[in-house]
Amino acid sequence: MQRNWIGKSSGAEVSFKVENSDEVLDIFTTRPDTLMGVTYMAVAAGHPLAIKAAENNAELAVFLKECATISTKEADIATMEKKGMALGINAIHPITGETLPVWVANFVLMGYGTGAVMSVPAHDQRDFEFSRKYGISIKPVIIPAKYENEDFATIEMSSPSVGFGSDHRWPILQSESDSNIAITWDHWDSQHGEQGLLVNSGEFNGLPSKQAATDITAWLKENNKGEEKIQYRLRDWLVSRQRYWGAPIPVIHCDDCGAVAVPEKDLPVVLPEDLQPTGGSSPLAECEAFLNVDCPACGKPAQREADTFDTFMESSWYMNRYISARSETAMVEASDMQRWAPVDQYIGGVEHAVLHLLYARFYHKLMRDMGLFDGKKVANEPFKNLLTQGMVLLDGTKMSKSKGNTVDPDAIIKRFGCDTARLFTLFAAPPEKDLEWEDSGVEGAHRFLSRVWRLFEKLNVEVAGEDDEKSVKDLRRVIHVTIEKVTRAFEHGFAFNVAIAAQMELTNALQAFEMKGKVEKAAFVEGLQALVKMLSPFVPHFACECGEQLGFDKAAVIMAWPEVDAAALVQDEVVLVVQVQGKKRGEIMVSKDVDQDTALRLAQADSAVAKWLEGMTVVKVILVKGRLLNIVVRPS
RNA sequence: GCCGGGAUGGCGGAACUGGUAGACGCAAGGGACUUAAAAUCCCUCGAAAGCAAUUUCGUGCGGGUUCGACUCCCGCUCCCGGCACCA
Known part of the structure; x- marks a missing residue:
């Protein structure tokens, strides 16, 4: 799930000179093959070029301010209206020397890549929409091989040859020499499984797009105007929050010394307990008693940092602290990490699968790099296995205290016992799925345990008759198939619901089994013993009670797990x-x-x-x- | 918008590595036992046709691969979760 988050992408970094200036505009692109199709540049609102241009352009300054207040959430950026404004400066195309207008655009993020992009409206949906909106020209540079000899010129927005395809999603390009020829301007390769060829690209004309990407990157490197680059989508982590509840950031701001770390002897910084929140954005900033301290470096009056840490700061490594809970001297002892880490099985809700785990991995690697444990002796990842468990639902919605739709487990435990409650939750759905709570299902679980209990009555059956070899063989097969199924359910995934179903089947078989002879009874007892042992992880109290009935010398929960008798599985x-x-x-x-x-x-x-x-x-x-x-x- | 996951009877869910779709349970209906009720036990239970044997259809939708597809491939629809400041 994290692969796309980390978002490794390879491409090229390209330097564009700024016209009439010494400045250079660096951009990252995954499609260097489309470099010849660039018709404008776009920078983020926080980009130095934008800020500089706004100094003597009031209208632009207002726009930048507006951009600064918008959300940085991906979902918002992806769906918001694409807006921009020309900066009034030009960049120089590194190959052709053409001048390209530089725009500021709200969808370019300062924190990702270089905060600037080259725009190729002919081959990118977003760039296309933007250029249509602001009337910037579009220059196609990749076409399907079969149109290689057609003349596709740069198209001005006023040109009637721009239209939309039948699905109204992709723009259509028509050939100047034959208006019947129309192609879509997509990333041709991925859509059609064949490589397009370059046109309008000077010396690169006729090259397949992949080759062109390599050649253009090589050309840039040779001419000192760019190079190959691998870019990650990961953004910086802002760790401060304007909250009261959180670990204080142990920093003191001094007018003379700047930001000074709180000396170790004064740690931990404790939150004030008498704070009355006023509803302001940063509660601690209003607490004078907390804020005012002397600078640890020069002793002059100074102020504490009023922000607290993001809770991810702690939740990312708490499992390591469990390992070394008593250590007074370290966050975690290297020897303890070596002995216990990584976590064998991690269980959490799906909602944590991306963020929390991403931060936890980051911390693990950070701790390793800082030498808190030996990276050669402890695995590279903090968790071996992850199970994302589902939620308990009532009438289709998440059970929560705020909704008041919780089921009181006490009532069920009082009526049926905790083993029944436990059995029902495990049986109703596989653990990674949401579980719909049903009272009637609870009764079903209870009924099953009663049926098992009643099997013990059969131990008193007198056997003096003839044994039937076939029925013994059939029963023993069921017993051992069940052991195999239940064992597999534990070893591969956590299919507890299937494991319980198998035990129900065994119970049904034992119930239906009629005993006349001694061998038959022995098989029945074998089945009952196996059943009790297999039930013990699910319903421990009940299983122990059953174990006593069977004369186990130990509690059922600590008895050895039953072994599969391979011979019993064989069918003639x-x-x-x-x-x-x-x-x-x-x-x-x-x-x-x-x-x-x-x-x-x-x-x-x-x-x-x-x-x-x-x-x-x-x-x-x-x-x-x-x-x-x-x-x-x-x-x- | 992007990323991930999912869709199977009235319901929760099974189905191994492509090999009998619906295990197990719930609900429902019928019956036995009982003075009665509860409990328990037995039978039926995807749809349609048929007295029945049986036949046809059926795993979100449309195609494909295969002797054979819930399972693999291509194209969609819908639902859930995440999207970095809810913490």
Whole structure:
């Protein structure tokens, strides 16, 4: 989930000279192949060029101010109206020497890349919309190979040859020599699975776009105007918050010494407890008693930092502190980290999967780089395994105190016991899914435990009759298939709901089992013992109670997990599903390792199957061992 | 807008590595036991047709690959979560 967050992208950094100035405008692009199609430049509102241009342009200054107040949230940036303003300065194209107007645009972020972009309206949706809005020219530079010899000129916005495709999403370009030829101006490669060729690009004309990207980057490097670059989408982390609740930032601001760290002996900085919040943006800034201190460096009156840390500052490494909770001297002891880290299994809500984990990974690597533990001896990542568990819902909405739709577990525990409550939650849905709370489901869980309890009555059944070998074999198979299923549920993922379902099936089999002889009873007891052991993680109190009934010498919860008896799983005869043309037409009993010819002969002898084979020639036969036989036929 | 996840009976959900779709449970209906109720036990339970045997259709929608698709591929729709200052 984090791959796209970190957003590694490779491309090129390109330097554009600013006209009549010594300044250079650096930009990052993932599409250096479109460099010849640049028709303008766009910078962020906070970019030095924009700020400088605003010094003697009041209108521009107002616009920049406006931009400063907008949200930096991605969702907002992506959906807001794209606005911009020309700065009145030009940049020089590094290859052609053309002058390109520099604009300031609200969708360019200062904190990402260089805070400036080159705009290629012919091959980028956002640039296209922007240039349409402000009437900037559009210059296509990549076209499908089949139009290589057409003449596609730069198009001014007034040109009638600009239109939209049938889906009204992508602009259409028409050839000047043949108005019937129209192509869409997308990133041609990704849309059509074939590489476009460069046009309008001087010496790079005719190159496939990938090759052009390499060649243009190489040209830039040679001429000292740019180079290859890998860019990450990661932004800086602003760690201060204007909140009361939070760890104080241990910094003191002194007029003479600047920002001074609080000396270690004065740590921790404790929040004032008598603060009356007034509803202002930064509560601590109004608390004189907290703020005013002497500068630790020069002793003059100074002020504490009034912001507190982002809570992610702490939540990112708390699990490491658990490892070394008693350490007085360090955040975490290197030896403890080596012994315990990383976390084997981390469980949290999906809402934490990106942010919290991203910060936690950052901290882990930071702590390693700072030498708080040995990176060679502790894994590179803080968590081995992540399970994002779902929420408990009532009538389709999240249970929460504020909504007042919580179910009181006490009432259920009082009525059915905590084992029932636990069993229901585990059985109702897989852990990563949301769970719809249903009282009737709770009763079902309780009913199941009652059924298990009643199985113990069967221990008193007198056995003096004949044993039936087949029924013993069948029961033992069910027992060991169940052990296998439940064990797998623990080992692969956390399919507790499936594990419980399997135990219900075993319970049903034990309940239906009729005992006449000693061997039969032994098999029944074997099944009951396995069942109790497997139930113990889900319903520990109940299982222990059952264990006593069975005469376990230890509590059921600490008994060894039952082992699968591989011999009990083996079947001599299996049901083989017979398909004709991939459709189920019958079932036959066959020996477990029947060969294809024998299976086919048996299938043909089966009346249910035979009628589908009438008047047909068998073309192909597919046997899946122990599962099915598919007969492919055609009319003869 | 971008990124991630999802969609299967009346409901929650099963289905291994492409191999019998609907395990298990809930709800519903019918029956047994009982003076009665509760509890318990048995039967039915995706849709349509049929007395039945059985047949056809069916895993959000439209295509494709395959002997065979809930599962793989292409194109959509809808729902949920996240999007960096809610903390």
